[in-house]
Amino acid sequence: MPELPEVEAAARIARRTAQGQVVKRVRVLHRAQRKGLSDRVAGSLSGERVGSIIRRGKYQALGLSSGRWLVVHFRMTGDWAVRRVGDTTPLDAHARVVIEFANGSALVLVDARALATVGVVAGAGDPFPRLGPEANGKDFTQAWLHNRLTGRRGAIKVALLDQTVVAGVGNIYASEALWRARIDPRVVASTLTRAQVAGVVRATKATIARALKGGGRYSQGTYEGRFAVYDREGEPCRRCRATIVRIVQAGRSTYYCPRCVTKEKRR
DNA sequence: CGACTCCTGACA
DNA sequence: TGTCAGGAGTCG
Numbered sequence: 001m002p003e004l005p006e007v008e009a010a011a012r013i014a015r016r017t018a019q020g021q022v023v024k025r026v027r028v029l030h031r032a033q034r035k036g037l038s039d040r041v042a043g044s045l046s047g048e049r050v051g052s053i054i055r056r057g058k059y060q061a062l063g064l065s066s067g068r069w070l071v072v073h074f075r076m077t078g079d080w081a082v083r084r085v086g087d088t089t090p091l092d093a094h095a096r097v098v099i100e101f102a103n104g105s106a107l108v109l110v111d112a113r114a115l116a117t118v119g120v121v122a123g124a125g126d127p128f129p130r131l132g133p134e135a136n137g138k139d140f141t142q143a144w145l146h147n148r149l150t151g152r153r154g155a156i157k158v159a160l161l162d163q164t165v166v167a168g169v170g171n172i173y174a175s176e177a178l179w180r181a182r183i184d185p186r187v188v189a190s191t192l193t194r195a196q197v198a199g200v201v202r203a204t205k206a207t208i209a210r211a212l213k214g215g216g217r218y219s220q221g222t223y224e225g226r227f228a229v230y231d232r233e234g235e236p237c238r239r240c241r242a243t244i245v246r247i248v249q250a251g252r253s254t255y256y257c258p259r260c261v262t263k264e265k266r267r
Numbered sequence: 268c269g270a271c272t273c274c275t276g277a278c279a
Numbered sequence: 280t281g282t283c284a285g286g287a288g289t290c291g
Contacts, residue, residue: 032274058286075286077275094275114274115286129288155268163287171285230285250269253284266283 002058002074004135004168004208005216013080014107017051018062021101024085028118030096034177036119037219045070045099045120057131057167061086067123072109076147078116081108125147131167138207142168142198149189149197156192156200158250169204172230175255177204178228184261185254186247229255 026042028034051063062070072078081092085104097109097118109116121127132148133139148165149156160174161166169177178185181203183196192200228238232255233246242259 073286076284112275
């Protein structure tokens, strides 16, 4: 469940389960996760006490008493599940990593596609790659975004997916935010007016805030009518009833309302 | 910049 | 059987 609101919801589960707990054992069940978490590294986690658990963009990091970080990224289909160590019911078929704690609880990385990444990094370094400001944070401003879009020849939609531009926006909320801002996703990023850039920032924050409020669980189609445009090709725009269009940008689906963005151009 | 890759499951 | 999927690192 990958975008900022969903990862935040997952981080809360991780905090509730793991914070303050001592790791008894970490089991890596899929070879894909062994790239970042070899058996040797996984073994070194035994005895670590989990301190703070932070989220940055779509990353989570569990602070360890040795000073290291256990960094997790869900990618497409990762999520946390919680269970008891002694539980004899079968483990989820997609369980990839099991973190067992001394108190008998366990945090399970469940990930159908096994694309999630798990790794341990030294405490000295930044646990995260170069991420831009949080999509719902005060540092994500019109000035910042305008600066980062300067000279960008690609489309605004693709720019929003660049985590060094803004952290936490994924393919769904990128389309949703641009619909809210009435910006054509195909527009070259550097050509947006200052007002349009401000609108994108506002719309992104509103979109993320709304999802956070809903508990960040879009896979279950929580909020009324799911999304405004995402996965609604051929259906009527909730604002103007025009037909939602799907295009492909940088290999990813983009959805938008052609009429809403035309109105914006005429302003 | 785009193309390709890592994996598996769902669906046409 | 083939195509597509909510992500991002790497490569040309």
